[in-house]
Amino acid sequence: MDAPPPSFPPPPVPGRVPPRERTVTVVTHPEATHHVEGLVGGQFDSALTPRGERQAAAIAAALHARIDGSARVGLVASDLRRTRRTAEIIGAVLGVEAALDPRLREKSYGEAGGRPQAWLDARFVPPPAVGERMRHHDGVTGSETRLDVAVRAYRAMTELLGRDDDELVVxxxxxxxxxxxxxxxxxxxxxxxxxxFPVPSGSITTLREDGYFHNRGVVTVGDVAHLR
Structure with missing residues (x-):
């Protein structure tokens, strides 16, 4: 008689702590003042609008509905006002205090930050379709390259993924x-x-690592259903 096929993941072993899956939720801050005023954002320290505050509350409610109350939850945010305030609203609902990490800030547009978008558009040098894109400079004094942003974001994520969180909200x-x-x-x-990735303002992107193979998946990208 043929043996039954193995099950994956295998059944739990008595006395052994089962492996845990973990979820990383990436939240893009909702509507901020620079959006409605037609200004360049980047590291210009704009605040949430009243509508943005309501959207942040909707994000918090969506996360609260999804996250198990027994999970170990971590919350970390860019230290700019619009992300810090979004994290405060989320943290109040989830019962966790946000840690701030400037490495999660938006790309800096240098001297264009806080100026009218048209000012940047008139000076911006787009990257080439092929060739060197990571080190390409967009022509505005003080702005970051794609490489600058990637280096700090990768370093931040390397540290954050070393935490013992079941649920990490970024x-x-x-x-x-x-x-x-x-x-x-x-x-x-x-x-x-x-x-x-298509991650509009106020969106939720869900990343999950399974607890057995430790494969990392991208479950949803730029979900905004909670805003409707």
Whole structure:
């Protein structure tokens, strides 16, 4: 008689702590003042609008509904006002205090930050379709390259993934969120020249690592159903 096929994952062994899966939730901050005023964001320290505050509450409610109350939850955010405030609202609902990490800030647009978007558009040098994109400079004094953002985001994620969290919530910005996801899946730094994910303001991106094979998946990207 044929033996039954093995089960994956195998049944738990008495006395042994079962492996845990973990989830990383990447939140892009909701509507901020620079959005409605037509200004360049980046590291310009804009605040959430009243609508953005309501959107942050909707994000918090969505996370609360999904996260098991017995889970070990970590919360970390960019230290800019709009992300810090988003994390405060989430933390109040989840019962956890946010840690702030400036490495999760948005790409800096240097002297363009806080100026009208048209000012940047008139000076911006787009990256080439092929060739060197990571070190390409966009022509604005003081702005970061894609490589600058990737290096700090990858370093932040390397440290954060060493934490003992069942659920880790990362509150960041649109461009940086792409680098956070790239770091999660282990994309080599130099291969991130074209990486981009559709993560609109106020969106939730869900990343999950299974507790047996430790494969890392991208479950959802840029989900905004909670905002509707």
């Amino acid at each position: 509150v960041t910005h649109g461009f940086t969120a792409g680098m956070v996801v790239a770091a999660w899946i282990g994309m080599p730094l130099e291969a991130a020249g074209h990486v981009a």
